[in-house]
Amino acid sequence: MASSETAPAAGQRGKGLAPFLRSQMRNIAPFLTLIFLSAFFAFASPSFATIDNLGNILTQVSVTGVIAVGLTFVILCAEIDLSIASIANVTGIAVAYFTLQESYVNIPNIPLPGAAAILLAVLLCAALGLVNALGLTVIGIPSFIMTLAMMQIAAGISALLVRGQIAYKVPSLISTLGSGSIGGIPWIVIVAAIMLLAGHLVLTYTRFGRYVYMVGGNREAAEYSGLNVKLILGAVMVISAVCSGVGGMLGVAHFGSAQQNEFDTYLLDSIAAVVVGGTSLFGGRGGIGNTIVGLFVLGVLNNGLDHVNIDSFLKILIRGVILLVALIINVYAQRLREQAAE
């Protein structure tokens, strides 16, 4: 994405196709993986390559997609956020907590009007993101540790709010966006698409987006260029938490319930989507375009495995192996790029 701007130089490279491909490995490999997986499942199962199933896949990756938008910012800065799933969970629970529940739901909650419930939930996730941001930038705790702690804190708040119970009702706006559809297209897919698009536009066309890439590319140089690196890092942590929160609210509406540990698989899935898509774990390379490809790889894989007849326990292992391969490619692509730049 960012590297496409070297196109004029690429044009002069008469016999430079090999180095060019090498430097683009990070964008090409995920794409090939996607094509390969799709072809494989289409061949293995007649029910895979249908319009209906495409709709399924899109719906299945939507919540992950919303969460992954913010995570892309974080990983581009060479940081990590392990609290995304917990923050999604607690935000989803919070929005239900502030909504009037059926009488059989035994939670001492505080019913408020829908707009207020949504506002409070968003404030909650933003506040948690702010704590992450302060821990990382002001105190200097590595994001890996800081967000690990936040993962536990958010899980704790979730537990206190629902106390082992399940809530069902969320504000009507949320339930429409999470589980309704318009013209046959689920709203949740539309929301995910809009968030991904917005993330892409911010990263590509705004000054802030440029700063994110530069901080990720060389943090020291960003500082010596007079950028407020801490402010930028803090901002991406808050963005990540808010995206997670939005994903959490939509997810709760989509699943039809809000409960503890509902989002646990989303941590791995979101990180996988970003990394499999080719965004560099070392920062500065990749973007939302990569994340979208990563989401599709993951979606096709998860969905496709359901269409073929294999042991459901084996599926877990297969997913792990694919993730490992993607990580290897990610690290390797970085090295190839550095070599191409020698």
Next chain:
Amino acid sequence: MPEGRQPILELQGITKSFGGVEALRGVDFALLPGEIHGLVGENGAGKSTLMKIIAGVHTEFSGRFLIDGAETHFRSARDAHAAGIAMVHQELSVAPDLTVAENVFLGNQPTNALGLVQWRRMAREAGEQLSRFGIDVDPMSRLGDLPIGLQQLIEIARVLFSGARIVILDEPTSALSPPEVERLFTTLRRLREQGTAIVFISHFIEDILRVSDTVTVFRNGRKVTETASADTTKGALIEAMIGRGGEALEHSYSDDLILPRPSDSSVVLKVDQLSLTRSLQDVSFEARAGEVLGIYGFMGCGQQELSRILFGKLKPDAGTLIVEGKPKTFASTAAARRAGVALVPESRRAMLFHQEPVFKNISISILDRISSLLLKPAQEREIAKRQVEQLQIRPPVVGLDLGMLSGGNQQKVALAKWLTYPPKLLVLCEPTRGMDVGAKNDVINIVRDLRARGLAIIVLSTEPETVLSLADRILVLKRGAVVREFKNEPVSKDRLLEAA
């Protein structure tokens, strides 16, 4: 070929291009055992490229490559290493997170029968090697915590003592103080006696003439001459390098130079009693508009720390900064930039984004001036193009990734970042390091021009020439304290060295 010895290494008709651009065209190069071979040429002439071919970094090129008379083709730097070739790269390539000892033994740590690293032995041997080279440092300290000059010395030591038969030094002295350069030369001469072949690249032509047996001059990817050092002069070499008379470009600064009367224009920066543990003691001075203040001292005298404090990267333990009459404590580099302070640190790596194109490198520190929310790439390129032209950065393509420029051209980009919207106070650390004579002259002219436009400029350097060529007033820093101020009086290289 003198004495008819068999070359240890011979290159014939080497041509190397990066995409469409030819970096080397039909270069012949031979290296004899027991010779120190100096290499000079303008920025971008192709020196580093040729050396990287020898060291197995660049593996795609055309031409013949012979070692001990036998045709060879390296597939990687490891192959070259196995053939006894070791190189100190122009860009420092140490591992900052490892210890000094690990860096010295990088790749071949001593291990016991179980394959475990013998830490104690490694630390002891590293310590011995370094002290033989006059470096006194705890082998178990983290390398990244040491000053950049010391890191460079350690890297040089690693390569010199690696037992290689061919040693390549690409601008090794740029961060060293005169006594350290002297020690390096002594070691090189000793290695030469043992039959090691050494290639030595530098923009300090006196150094080249002093230490090398043969000098080769590159221009525009071609070898223009090769002569015995004894048969040539500095002027002749410069002329060969740039293709015209070069006497006017280089002064030797051995004679006295009279500094002008101190300016009485407005004080832009006042530094009062600045102290930092183990680095700076009660440093006080003023920098005035339209004046260049030079700060000279040996490596480790506290210059680096001082420059970091001025730009808000480090916090002093005590003391105040007063910028245009207002006391400031910079919470971040961004705050310093907003207050009108700019810094070009001595390390390019710390200042530049190697994987990003040149124009993004230039625009990064002024983005908020040209765009509030949305980027304006066309305007960024426009601004970058102007700077590239003004500083004569080669190749003049603003879309090229920065990592593809030669070292000296990268240095120019680092300066270009601050020139579009000049700050009130410009702090330059080693502004001409790694630049050829022509480029140095360009920088000198740019700095004078900025001074004429009323900027306050501080130049910090460990090279007396740099300070002498630029400064109107000179402070000498020694072990973190200002020990001497030269103003309105004669000054020379010797006087500076004496004071430090």
